[in-house]
Amino acid sequence: MTSRVLLTGGAGFIGSQIADQLIEAGYDVAIVDNLSTGRRQNLNPKARFYNVDLCSSQVEEVFDRERPHLVSHHAAQISVQASMDNPQNDAATNVLGSLHVLELCRRYGVRKVIYGSTGGALYGEPQYLPCDEGHPVRPVSAYGISKYAVELYLPVYKDTFDLDYTILRYGNVYGPRQDPHGEAGVVAIFSQRMLGGDPCFIYGTGEQQRDFVYVEDVAAANLIAMETASGKAINIGTGMGASVNQVFDGLAEAIGYQGAPVHRDSRPGEVHSIHLDNSLARHELGWQPTVTLPQGLEKTAAYFRQAASGGQISQVAG
Numbered sequence: 001m002t003s004r005v006l007l008t009g010g011a012g013f014i015g016s017q018i019a020d021q022l023i024e025a026g027y028d029v030a031i032v033d034n035l036s037t038g039r040r041q042n043l044n045p046k047a048r049f050y051n052v053d054l055c056s057s058q059v060e061e062v063f064d065r066e067r068p069h070l071v072s073h074h075a076a077q078i079s080v081q082a083s084m085d086n087p088q089n090d091a092a093t094n095v096l097g098s099l100h101v102l103e104l105c106r107r108y109g110v111r112k113v114i115y116g117s118t119g120g121a122l123y124g125e126p127q128y129l130p131c132d133e134g135h136p137v138r139p140v141s142a143y144g145i146s147k148y149a150v151e152l153y154l155p156v157y158k159d160t161f162d163l164d165y166t167i168l169r170y171g172n173v174y175g176p177r178q179d180p181h182g183e184a185g186v187v188a189i190f191s192q193r194m195l196g197g198d199p200c201f202i203y204g205t206g207e208q209q210r211d212f213v214y215v216e217d218v219a220a221a222n223l224i225a226m227e228t229a230s231g232k233a234i235n236i237g238t239g240m241g242a243s244v245n246q247v248f249d250g251l252a253e254a255i256g257y258q259g260a261p262v263h264r265d266s267r268p269g270e271v272h273s274i275h276l277d278n279s280l281a282r283h284e285l286g287w288q289p290t291v292t293l294p295q296g297l298e299k300t301a302a303y304f305r306q307a308a309s310g311g312q313i314s315q316v317a318g
């Protein structure tokens, strides 16, 4: 029997790549997204699309109609800055919207939820590196708190209502379709600005490190998690840190950009350096990253180059 998946956030950067891989693998996919940051062009034409807000009562109509077996929950307010400017608004989507989805999962007998969480914004300033899943959780932003809050509900829903789950804690995901206009997603922002010949801003020295993981690898982990890793929270990262300066240099080379970065004060709500231990992902999911940072930067630069030259922006460069 074909498994029916309801994917929230499927018009977004990561969600749309998950949709593509699910459909390719033979899943039946329905998408809920309010297009607040997602784009219609990202939608896989084989998915049924509902332009609905997570918090609206219409989500129940979608569950009633679709009767999903599995839910992949990726819709969220993703801006750390916005979460600090307006924590209530962040929690309305990330906590209450998520709870709405979980309640509907319970009522409509969904078997399992895959929850797209964060590794980068949850552990706080690391006490040791790489951060494994047992590292103390000390978010330094409202976004980190709201994402983690949902992680706390999931075991309760599993134990009480038999709703299975897997939590995937992503590093800094990058690649085609990432929004180059937001405040997050340094690879997309730099790509767009370098291609336009515009200055690139680095907040702080640029020596701060992140675990940059390519979006197709992240989507692949989601596919595996559909049927495995019951009740687990698993880091999805490369196990290595790369500095913002390294990313700048790698992209400048891929794009042929001659400018120097412009440094600005570092921003609140962000940790200095972090990367994630991915041993559990290797063990539980048999997953490992396949795209190196230089390869991923090349692919991302190629995508944005095509977009800048008027190509179809939703088409992912191979």
Ligand SMILES: NC(=O)c1ccc[n+]([C@@H]2O[C@H](COP(=O)([O-])OP(=O)(O)OC[C@H]3O[C@@H](n4cnc5c(N)ncnc54)[C@H](O)[C@@H]3O)[C@@H](O)[C@H]2O)c1
Binding pocket: 008, 009, 010, 011, 012, 013, 014, 015, 032, 033, 034, 035, 036, 037, 038, 039, 052, 053, 054, 055, 073, 074, 075, 076, 077, 078, 093, 097, 116, 117, 118, 119, 120, 147, 169, 170, 171, 172, 173, 174, 179
């Ligand atoms: N990009 C990363 O590096 C990263 C890292 C860790 C975790 N995550 C998580 O992965 C998920 C996807 O993030 P992304 O980077 O693809 O961001 P994105 O903004 O591209 O995707 C989020 C999607 O959710 C939709 N959405 C937002 N609020 C909604 C609402 N109230 N109702 C319905 N739809 C709504 C948006 O329109 C968008 O399509 C998020 O849950 C995010 O917290 C992302």
